[in-house]
Amino acid sequence: MIPGPINYSPEVLQAMSHPSESHVGPAFVKVFGECLEMLRQVFQTSDKGSQPFILNGSGTLGWDFVAANLVEPGDDVLVLHTGYFSNSFAECFETYGMKALQVKAPVGQRPSLEEVEDMLKQKAYKMITITHCDTSTGVLSDIKAIAELVRRISPNTLIVVDGVCSVGCEDIQFDSWALDLVLTGSQKALGAPAGLSIIMASKRAISVYENRKSPPASYYASMKKWLPIMQNYEARRPSYFATPAVQIIHALNQALKEILKIGMQSQIAQHKETSTKVKSKIAAMGLKTVCIDQSEGSNGMTAVYLPPGVQNTDLLPKVAAKGVIFAAGLHKEIATKYFRIGHMGVSVTRKERGDIDQALKALQESLNECGYVCTA
Amino acid sequence: MIPGPINYSPEVLQAMSHPSESHVGPAFVKVFGECLEMLRQVFQTSDKGSQPFILNGSGTLGWDFVAANLVEPGDDVLVLHTGYFSNSFAECFETYGMKALQVKAPVGQRPSLEEVEDMLKQKAYKMITITHCDTSTGVLSDIKAIAELVRRISPNTLIVVDGVCSVGCEDIQFDSWALDLVLTGSQKALGAPAGLSIIMASKRAISVYENRKSPPASYYASMKKWLPIMQNYEARRPSYFATPAVQIIHALNQALKEILKIGMQSQIAQHKETSTKVKSKIAAMGLKTVCIDQSEGSNGMTAVYLPPGVQNTDLLPKVAAKGVIFAAGLHKEIATKYFRIGHMGVSVTRKERGDIDQALKALQESLNECGYVCTA
Numbered sequence: 001m002i003p004g005p006i007n008y009s010p011e012v013l014q015a016m017s018h019p020s021e022s023h024v025g026p027a028f029v030k031v032f033g034e035c036l037e038m039l040r041q042v043f044q045t046s047d048k049g050s051q052p053f054i055l056n057g058s059g060t061l062g063w064d065f066v067a068a069n070l071v072e073p074g075d076d077v078l079v080l081h082t083g084y085f086s087n088s089f090a091e092c093f094e095t096y097g098m099k100a101l102q103v104k105a106p107v108g109q110r111p112s113l114e115e116v117e118d119m120l121k122q123k124a125y126k127m128i129t130i131t132h133c134d135t136s137t138g139v140l141s142d143i144k145a146i147a148e149l150v151r152r153i154s155p156n157t158l159i160v161v162d163g164v165c166s167v168g169c170e171d172i173q174f175d176s177w178a179l180d181l182v183l184t185g186s187q188k189a190l191g192a193p194a195g196l197s198i199i200m201a202s203k204r205a206i207s208v209y210e211n212r213k214s215p216p217a218s219y220y221a222s223m224k225k226w227l228p229i230m231q232n233y234e235a236r237r238p239s240y241f242a243t244p245a246v247q248i249i250h251a252l253n254q255a256l257k258e259i260l261k262i263g264m265q266s267q268i269a270q271h272k273e274t275s276t277k278v279k280s281k282i283a284a285m286g287l288k289t290v291c292i293d294q295s296e297g298s299n300g301m302t303a304v305y306l307p308p309g310v311q312n313t314d315l316l317p318k319v320a321a322k323g324v325i326f327a328a329g330l331h332k333e334i335a336t337k338y339f340r341i342g343h344m345g346v347s348v349t350r351k352e353r354g355d356i357d358q359a360l361k362a363l364q365e366s367l368n369e370c371g372y373v374c375t376a
Numbered sequence: 377m378i379p380g381p382i383n384y385s386p387e388v389l390q391a392m393s394h395p396s397e398s399h400v401g402p403a404f405v406k407v408f409g410e411c412l413e414m415l416r417q418v419f420q421t422s423d424k425g426s427q428p429f430i431l432n433g434s435g436t437l438g439w440d441f442v443a444a445n446l447v448e449p450g451d452d453v454l455v456l457h458t459g460y461f462s463n464s465f466a467e468c469f470e471t472y473g474m475k476a477l478q479v480k481a482p483v484g485q486r487p488s489l490e491e492v493e494d495m496l497k498q499k500a501y502k503m504i505t506i507t508h509c510d511t512s513t514g515v516l517s518d519i520k521a522i523a524e525l526v527r528r529i530s531p532n533t534l535i536v537v538d539g540v541c542s543v544g545c546e547d548i549q550f551d552s553w554a555l556d557l558v559l560t561g562s563q564k565a566l567g568a569p570a571g572l573s574i575i576m577a578s579k580r581a582i583s584v585y586e587n588r589k590s591p592p593a594s595y596y597a598s599m600k601k602w603l604p605i606m607q608n609y610e611a612r613r614p615s616y617f618a619t620p621a622v623q624i625i626h627a628l629n630q631a632l633k634e635i636l637k638i639g640m641q642s643q644i645a646q647h648k649e650t651s652t653k654v655k656s657k658i659a660a661m662g663l664k665t666v667c668i669d670q671s672e673g674s675n676g677m678t679a680v681y682l683p684p685g686v687q688n689t690d691l692l693p694k695v696a697a698k699g700v701i702f703a704a705g706l707h708k709e710i711a712t713k714y715f716r717i718g719h720m721g722v723s724v725t726r727k728e729r730g731d732i733d734q735a736l737k738a739l740q741e742s743l744n745e746c747g748y749v750c751t752a
Contacts, residue, residue: 005622007396016623017389020381022701023570056571057433057596058618064596092595187619194399195432195571195621218594219468220433220440240706242434243563245571246381247392248621325398330616 001359002327003135003165003301003342004188008251009350012192015254016247023246024238031253032244036234038256039200042167042190042264043182045174049203053230054196054252056245059164059185061197061221063092066129066160066181068218069209073097075126078119078157082110082141083134084331089162096217098126107333108292110139113149120153127158132166132182133298136331138340139291140170140298147177158205164188167198168259169271169300169344180205186248189271189300191255191345195248262349271299274348274356278302278341281360285367285374290331290338300344303329305337307372312339318366324359377735378703379511379541379677379718380564384627385726388568391630392623399622400614407629408620412610414632415576418543418566418640419558421550425579429606430572430628432621435540435561437573437597439468442505442536442557444594445585449473451502454495454533458486458517459510460707465538472593474502483709484668486515489525496529503534508542508558509674512707514716515667516546516674523553534581540564543574544635545647545676545720556581562624565647565676567631567721571624638725647675650724650732654678654717657736661743661750666707666714676720679705681713683748688715694742700735 001007021028032054039052055061071077074097079090081104093100103111103119120128128150130141147159158180163172168189172182180202187194201209201223209216209223216222225241232239259267279297282289282304290303306312312328316339319326327342329335341363347355364374377383397404408430415428431437447453450473455466457480469476479487479495496504504526506517523535534556539548544565548558556578563570577585577599585592585599592598601617608615635643655673658665658680666679682688688704692715695702703718705711717739723731740750 002398005396005399005619013393013395017393019389020383020569022378022703023381024703025701057437058620060618061433061596064594067595095591095593095595095598185619187622193396193621193623194619195624215471217471218440219443219471220437221596222471242436243381243561243570244434245569245621245624246563247569248571248624325401327398327400 001324001342001347001355003340004185004344005194006188006191006342006345007347007355008191008193009258009346011258012251012254015250016193018247018250021246023244024240028246029233029236029238032233032249033236035249035253035256036230038260039198041260042256043172043174043200044176044264045200047175047203049206050174051201051206051227051230053199053201053226054244054249055199055226056195056242057197058194059183059197062183062199063089064218064221065197065199065223066183067093067096067098068221069216069223070158070181070205071098071126072212072214074099076101076123078103078125078128080111080116080128080130080141080146081105082131082137082139084136085131085134085162089129089131107331108137108139108290110141110296113145116146117149117153120150120157124154125157127160129160129162131162132170133300135165135301137290138298138301138303140166140296143179144173144177147179151178158208165298165300169268170298171268174200186252189344190252191258192252193248195245196252267349268299271344271348274343275299275302278343278356278360285364290334301340301342303338303340306339307367310367310370310372312336314370315339315366318369319362322362322365324362377700377718377723377731379716380561380720381570382564382567382718382721383723383731384567384569385634385722387634388627388630391626392569394623394626397622399620400616404622405609405612405614408609408625409612411625411629411632412606414636415574417636418632419548419550419576420552420640421576423551423579425582426550427577427582427603427606429575429577429602430620430625431575431602432571432618433573434570435559435573438559438575439465440594440597441573441575441599442559443469443472443474444597445592445599446534446557446581447474447502448588448590450475452477452499454479454501454504456487456492456504456506456517456522457481458507458513458515460512461507461510461538465505465507483707484513484515484666486517486672489521492522493525493529496526496533500530501533503536505536505538507538508546509676511541511677512679513666514674514677514679516542516672519555520549520553523555527554534584541674541676545644546674547644550576562628565720566628567634568628569624571621572628643725644675647720647724650719651675651678654719654732654736661740666710677716677718679714679716682715683743686743686746686748688712690746691715691742694745695738698738698741700738
């Protein structure tokens with residue numbers, strides 16, 4: 001029950017152990033092509049100019065993909081900061097020679113729309129990045145409202161969303177909200193094992209890449225290399241740049257089919273319902289979430305402050321002894337003061353597993369064992 | 377029977393579908409740490425200064441790792457060319473601002489030691505790269521002899537080996553031959569599924585990285601980011617930069633245990649024996665290999681010219697109908713004129729599978745069906 005890698009369905013795990021296949025054979029080309037098609041539905045885009053990418057790498061590779069292809073050295077990037085991952089994304093931009101200015105919010109909060117508006121009025125940013133759900137805090141950004149703001153104040157600014165902990169459990173309307181790029185990993189709400197960097201780019205983003213003055217600043221993360229490969233796989237034509245992670249793509253195919261069978265709106269609604277339940281139980285135990293305003297909490301995870309006198313080193317092993325794994329804190333300002341619960345994928349949509357109830361029960365009992373009497 | 381992804385043992389496939397685990401939990405940290413330790417044996421290094429890396433990506437990511445960490449813009453790199461992959465490695469260096477000079481050999485051959493010696497005497501190259509076995513031609517480079525030459529003529533030049541199609545089936549004595557970096561992928565002779573970029577760096581390579589003037593030119597492939605992570609995992613301490621491909625690392629752990637149980641010397645000898653058998657059967661069928669001098673042929677694969685009048689589009693489907701998959705040509709100068717047979721991993725070491733005999737029989741029968749009467 002950590003915010004990724006999450007629990008996988010037995011069918012997804014079965015797909016992982018599919019017998020070996022050639023990465024350019026017709027059977028696998030079909031599997032890969034279907035994944036690309038299904039991603040269009042997950043991201044709610046029907047614009048034929050939108051381009052999905054499935055790269056062999058962690059979600060982090062998506063940052064290099066953005067920094068090496070869509071911006072050029074000297075460009076100004078505005079990074080909305082909601083935790084650990086915004087800092088890292090900014091560092092990635094600096095690695096490639098961009099100037100990344102962060103709008104920082106206090107821990108547990110997000111920059112206000114007024115602050116963002118002020119920043120956008122001061123300078124013509126080439127790009128704005130928004131961490132949809134920062135996995136270190138569980139704070140959710142309002143990407144729809146920010147995108148509207150950007151389109152109104154600074155229409156040429158590219159809108160990039162880090163959706164690592166949101167794609168598959170939060171509403172993301174790629175076309176309607178006019179997003180330019182959303183990146184994620186395979187191991188969170190999409191319900192596939194870790195190993196794939198998944199990206200959706202808009203027609204406008206592709207055009208910005210095509211009109212860049214300098215060549216892409218990475219070889220492995222080069223859009224020049226990957227764009228024709230993705231177009232070919234989706235058209236069921238074999239194509240080669242670097243060997244894809246065949247087994248994980250089989251698993252992703254199964255995981256995406258499971259999500260689309262549920263339907264995106266039901267998938268998101270079930271995650272919202274579960275998140276509300278978890279957060280209300282947490283409150284009933286007398287605990288506070290890192291996310292201060294409950295209306296800004298993510299659907300897929302909850303970061304919870306430890307009660308006074310309880311340490312992660314005491315609590316988490318007691319929880320683990322009951323068969324439940326939570327994650328420790330990650331945000332460096334408060335790392336030892338909180339822990340994180342993931343509630344994504346089959347733990348949410350297959351209620352017969354009982355994962356959520358087992359996790360909440362394990363938490364309450366372990367807190368009692370640590371000497372903290374839950375008020376619930 | 378393609379030169380990767382290869383067939384996996386049932387135990388490796390079973391390991392792929394291990395139940396989901398936290399990437400920082402003690403059970404997985406042990407699995408990852410063991411992989412790093414076992415790689416030291418595979419690369420035959422006992423120097424504590426040697427550093428293994430397991431990154432989430434294709435073998436290709438290893439090129440970015442080399443280009444972004446061990447050389448700097450303007451540095452001269454000598455690339456020994458034996459096929460498709462040398463061209464690509466040179467392009468990767470150019471992406472990062474190095475001057476990559478290729479010593480090209482005609483198709484099916486490798487640069488002579490005399491040519492390499494001449495080049496090394498003309499300029500102080502920061503790095504030389506050697507594709508151990510170019511998967512497009514099956515030509516094997518003599519890395520031991522080249523390394524001796526470099527140490528004699530230009531001792532400060534870093535020696536980098538692309539071992540994507542050689543690690544696990546060719547002799548690579550990392551310490552004895554004084555190599556600086558060898559990179560590979562998980563899906564060839566190591567016998568694990570595609571998805572991992574595997575690297576062994578020498579103490580000297582680490583020191584060159586530590587003394588570079590500019591910061592690493594990639595975020596995702598940054599040695600600065602990954603070095604402490606690998607050191608921590610090997611010391612059984614959880615550590616985080618980007619989420620590792622947990623399931624594939626489980627599979628790699630199993631695959632490496634299988635190789636080390638056989639023993640590196642026996643593993644290599646069995647591949648050599650199988651390769652000799654395949655190549656002699658190919659010759660007996662009246663076919664020519666792309667590799668001209670048989671003493672320069674790789675242990676893990678054989679690239680074979682089509683006989684007159686036979687096309688891959690006719691031959692390969694007939695072979696496939698017999699349950700055997702070969703790969704088409706890849707080297708652009710001769711792509712339609714040849715095909716490739718992989719003979720690595722369990723197809724070699726588990727003779728009871730009968731993979732090699734089945735493949736050779738399927739080839740001979742299919743050639744006959746194509747109207748080519750084998751002389752065998």
